[in-house]
Amino acid sequence: MTEADLAPLIAAHGPWVLFLMTVVEGPLATIAAGALAARGHLDLTLVLLLATLGDLCGDLLLYLAGRFAPRLWPGARDRAARHLARLGPAPGRHAWTMIVLGKWTHVLGFAILLGAGMARLPLLPFLAVSALATLPKVALLAALGHAATQGLGIPSLALLAAALGSATLILLALLARAALPPHRLAGCLR
16 A cells, blocks of 8 residues: 555545554555655544544454354354463463564454454453554554655654654563563553
């Protein structure tokens, strides 16, 4: 998807097309929308808002598909449980880290988000972790589209710096959580 593909759709149907496209294919639509924002066709704040909402809705759809797959596909839950059992206690302990990894690596996202539903992770914490991983990802992708169109001007650099800073903090927090036992991590936060 390019800026040239997205511009006529937005002109004909409004910016909600961006929302629908990010539900289906978030990264490419967000980069194209960032480029359109750089050219003045879209408001950058609206791009960030709609891309974030669309990405979260896509995550929720995959989670729900995984959660209700056993009803549609008999034996899916047993098969998923067998695969998870072979991995040992790591998937349960590192489920939230895996969700962030899935969000940031486009290839793994589909399987990990579907698996989160199959594993019946609690919905609200799933959405919270997904949102924390989505915000810097969307900002970074929009900044890339913006920067590719305009060059690295001050707005693009500020958006890029905010996205990279947020992503770094989230990843450091997840690494600390994975590396330290819970009682040691609580002591670090006091």
